[in-house]
Amino acid sequence: MRILHSSDWHLGQHFMGKTRQAEHQALIDWLLAEAQAQQVDAVLLAGDIFDTGTPPSYARELYNRLVLALKGAGVQLVVLAGNHDSVAMLEESKALLGALDTLVVASPGDDQLLVLKDGQGQPGAILCAIPFLRARDLLQSEAGQSQEDKQRGLQQAIQDHYQHLYQRALARRAELGLELPIVMTGHLTTVGASASESVREIYVGSLEAYPSNGFPPADYIALGHIHRPQKVGGQDHVRYSGSPIPLSFDEARQQKEVLLVELAPGQCQVSSLPVPSFQALASVRGRLEELRAQVAALCEGIDSLWLEVQLEGEEHLADLQARVAEQLEGLPVELLRLRRVRSNQGAALGREAGETLDELDPLDVFARRLACEELEPALADSLTGLYRQTLASLEEGQ
Structure with missing residues (x-):
């Protein structure tokens, strides 16, 4: 069985005053072509399909286009809620999308044990479809608990939830009498995962990350929430796919990807499918007199560049915005953010004159x-x- 693993699309993101609508439409077209070329049986979106709980209408329209495109290609879609998604909003269309071979799992109250079908319509894998888990979904508040006690309790409850579903998957596999691979999902931070500035962390303190050894021995674990694609604990079968487009300037240099997972009894092979850049994005840092040469080099061969500029040593310039615009004149650039890089001595809040x-x-x-x-x-x-x-x-x- 072949699965495409992706996450953190953040449909409807408003990025520094710019819409990502055209990029997401291009992403849907690319994903559809890859799903057909790779003969994929299912697509897993491991959380944060939307950027907010109240996405704009065009973001909902993109979501519906994705569902219809994959249905037309004969590819099953599984959507898991992330911390940015509204449970109620995802569930309002759940029954309708079910008729279009799209399975939506928005909360622990949903049926999280699913059997995925292969290209011949036969059982191909058992999926433990686990969305973002909130404390209120798993725990009851107790008086007198410290924050650390609450965090330990939440981690234990998450681990118990995974173990319980894994045992149910084993029982279902035995009931079917087939050696089906077991796939699990998750939308959370794990120990050692490398985040970016666009990731809004949910867990706090020294216990903020879920230990990777808390996962059951599933054949593949498809994770979301962290936007950098990466293995967890060096394990090839525990993966963050990362976001398919850069969602912040510090993600601009990352090669975005989706993961192709090929499953067979006792076997799991994972390979990366690089996602093209649909909108050039870059961050440059240096002095004002160096700016034009740096940006001109980035603009070679592209029609449009969204730019962040971090300027060093220009604290005294009051007309900095105009000077930067003069340096960029004639280049295919939209300056979305201008920041001054300051010395450590100026770090105190009261000394940040000129910083907005x-x-x-x-x-x-x-x-x-x-x-x-x-x-x-x-x-x-x-x-x-x-x-x-x-x-x-x-x-x-x-």
């Missing part, structure tokens, strides 16, 4: 304010953890 809030995220602002206080490192770490928890709670409730 749109250059900072909420954690940056909090860190700058905290740096103004003379706090013990342990207390500063604790306050930062509480602040991250507050941000995560607000994002989870969106």
Whole structure:
């Protein structure tokens, strides 16, 4: 059986004032062509199909196009909810999409044990389709618990959830009397995973990442939430596919990919399918006088470049935006973000004259304010953890 593993599409993302609609449409066209060329039986999207819980109408339309395109190609689609997705929104069309060979698993309350069919319509693999797991889905709050106690309890509950589903999969395989591979999914951070600035972390503190040894011995584990494609713990069968398009400037240099997983009894072979760049994206860093040469080199052979500029040593210039525009004149470039790179001595919040809030995220602002206080490192770490928890709670409730 052949499966394409992808995740973190973030349909509807509003990136520095720019829509990603054309890129996502091109991605759907490319994925359809690859699914047919590789004779794929199923596509797994391991969470964050949408960027927010209330995606714009064009993002929903893209989602529907993906469903119809894969249905027309005879490829089954499995959609798992991520932390950005609205459970209610995904479930409202679940029954309708089921008639189009698309299986949607939005919460632990859904049927998470699925049998995937191969190209001949025969059972090809057993799927433990696990979406993003929230604490409220698995635990009951207890008075007097510390944050560490709650985090340990959540990790244990997640591990129990995986183990329980794996045992059910073994029982289902025995019931079918077939040596079917077992595939599991997940949308979470694991120990050692390398994130990027576009990943909004949900877990906080020293226990924020789920231990990779907590997964059962499934034949393949398809993960989402981390946007860099990578193996987990050096294991070829435990993979993040990463996002198929760069979702932040620090992802611009990554080769995006989807994963082709070939399964047979006792066998799992994983190979990467590089995703083309549908919109050039780049970040450059240096002094103003170096800017044009750097950007001109990046523009060779492309029609449009979305650009971030990080300028060094230009704190004193009040008309920096105009000077940068002059350097970029005539190049096929849209400047989406301009940042000043400052010395460590200017890191305190009160010294950031000329730096605007749109250059900072909420954690940056909090860190700058905290740096103004003379706090013990342990207390500063604790306050930062509480602040991250507050941000995560607000994002989870969106």
